[in-house]
Amino acid sequence: MTTAKDLFIVTMDQRPEHSVGQGDLSLALAGAELVDFVLAGAITVDDDRIVPGELPAPDDRLLGEAAAGLTRQPPYERIEDWLWRRGRDLSAAYQAALEEDGELTRKRSGRLSFGPEHVEPVDTPSRRRAAGRWDExxxxxxxxxxxxxxxxxxxxDExxxxxxxxxxxxxxxxxxxxxxxxxxxxxxxxxAAYANLWRGP
Known part of the structure; x- marks a missing residue:
């Protein structure tokens, strides 16, 4: 599992009152991909720009897509620009990948068989590893x-x-x-201002 997938699972494990917006999560997942590249020595950061080095083909499909999307010619891409570009709909891509890998399952809310579906993590070694990182x-x-x-x-404290x-x-x-x-x-x-304008005084 990657840091991004661990982050997704940790986010899914939160109580409903701590639900996270899909846009926020997508930005954080894009950042998590960059962190894994940094820790693997596959990229360096020059000021606020991403400088790719030798990028061995990752075992993870989504990390492979991220690696393929890195700008390899100077001036290199700014981290902020990467987060917005790579982060577009990224949480949905991770959800689909984790469902495909059997790490997430869809369940009906409540007792009704036709109630709304929600997605939750499955108790797998990967989920336990993510939970272990979180607990520590x-x-x-x-x-x-x-x-x-x-x-x-x-x-x-940070x-x-x-x-x-x-x-x-x-x-x-x-x-x-x-x-x-x-x-x-x-x-x-x-x-709100637009609605007030139509309602009038």
Missing amino acids: REPVLAALASALNIDGGRSG PGLDDEAVTTVVAAVHDAVMELEAVRQRRTIEN
């Missing part, structure tokens, strides 16, 4: 989860990250999620 507050996973306001009731490039990626994820929230709030205000 593994710094990379915890830092990415904190961008989604998931802390599991833990301390408010987990320490030893790698400067990883820190840069995680900071970019936090910024992108905050920017997405700002866009949502602006649209809400604009929609």
Whole structure:
């Protein structure tokens, strides 16, 4: 399993009141892919740009797609631009992949056989591994989860990250999620103003 898949499973394991928006999760998953590349020595970060190195073919299909999408000519792509480009509908892609791998299952809500479906993790070694990383507050996973306001009731202290490039990626994820929230709030205000205009005084 990759950090992105672990993050997806950890997110799915949260209680309903801590549900995460698909756009936020997609940005964080794109960041998690970059973190795995950094830790594997497959990319470096120059200021805020992604510089690909030798990228061995990943065993994971989605990581392979991410690797194929990296810009290999200077000026290299900025991390922020990567998050928005790669993150488009990425949570749906991860959900489909995890369902295909038998890591997620669809269940009906409530007792009615025709009730709405929801997806939940299956008790597999991969889920237990993700839960283990989460329970141990593994710094990379915890830092990415904190961008989604998931802390599991833990301390408010930011987990320490030893790698400067990883820190840069995680900071970019936090910024992108905050920017997405700002866009949502602006649209809400604009929609409310538009509705008030039609209602009149």
